[in-house]
Amino acid sequence: MIxxxxxxxxxxxxSSGSFTAIDDVSLTIRKGEFVSLLGPSGCGKSTVLNMVAGLEGYDEGTIEVNGTKVTGPGSDRVVVFQEHALFPWLTVLDNVAFGLKQKGIPKKERYEKAMEQIKTVHLSKFADRYPHELSGGMKQRAAIARALAMDPEILLMDEPFAALDEQTRLILHKELEEIWMKTGKTILFITHNIREAVILSDRVVVMSTRPGTIKKEFAVQAARxxxxxxxxxxHVESxxxxxxxEELEKVVKEEMGDEYSLKKNDFSRDSADSVGGGI
Incomplete structure (x- = not known):
């Protein structure tokens, strides 16, 4: 598909000309596949997503969706950002129905479609609430419902759970997995979090430090x-x-100098969950 x-x-x-963010990146994502891009800060993960979304151009190579070259945004792709980007003056129902309204869908039909997705993310009791009345997790659920209401073939998710507390994040992992299994959407997911990538994905694609390239891919052959x-x-996480x-050491040396050396046991599984997030 991608x-x-x-x-x-x-x-x-x-100050100094230009820098290469992405260099010679090639990746195929099949229809219905859940793929995560993982890597240190500044490796170009979000840049790849924005190029697939048609929000940014590129200098060399090609990006195609269903055999058609990407030249700009399209209704077959919807982005869910780290910030929910809900309109504060609209209720959850009107926020979820907003894209449908822009498409000219009649009010009754768009509200029915919106409510269907609001139920999918378990926000039925909050359909008439405004964003300031919701928790962070509820806001992201509403953002996901808004994306699903457009019925895109592809969901592009740019660190959608990064700002949430750990308990809320775990709940939303389960809910997103259920939505993906039910809908069969193709998902490209950006994250710093190793555990998040492995728990959610069919494949985890690890990117190198800038200029971003694909370092290695991991298939996650665990039951769902x-x-x-x-x-x-x-096993996959380790x-x-x-x-x-090696990539984290490069990033830290850039910040702290060449004398810094990262030993194999310098970070545990828990401490490394969010790779490069604070660098």
Whole structure:
């Protein structure tokens, strides 16, 4: 469904010319697959997502969706951002129905479609509430419902749970997995969190430090619905940490100097869940 072929992206800098954010990235995502991009801060994960969404161009290579070159945004792709981006003056129902209104769908029909997705994310009791009356997790549920209401083939999710507390995040992992299993949407998911990537994904694609390239891919062949205690989950998580250690060392040396050295046991599974998030 998504074909990224030898893509390169540079950004101009005010002080010193330009820098390469993405270099020779190639990736195929099949229809109905859940794929996560994982890597240190600044590796270009969100840049890849924005290019697939058609929000950013690229300098070399091609990006195709269903065999058609991406030249801009399309109704077949909807983005869920880290910030919920709900309109504060609209209720949950009107926020979820907003895109349908823009498409000219009659009021009764768009409200029915919106309520169907509000039920999917378990917000039926809050359909008449405004964003300031919701918790962070509820706001992200509403944002996901708004995306689903547009019935896109592809969901592009850019660290949608990064700002949430751990308990809320775990609940939303389960809910997103249920939604994905029910709808069969193709999902490209951006995260810093190793556990999140492994729990949710069919494949985890690890990116290197800038310029971002694909360092390694990991298939997560664990049963669904996923269980945190599954030994397969822990095995894949440990393998990803080993690959990321070298990339994290590069990032830290850039910040702290070449004298810094990262030892294999310098970070535990828990401390490494969010790789590079605070660097």
């Amino acid at each position: 074909q990224i072929k030898h893509v390169r992206k540079t950004f101009k800098q005010r 619905p996923r269980d945190n205690a599954d030994s397969v989950i822990h 393998a990803i940490m080993d690959v990321l250690a």
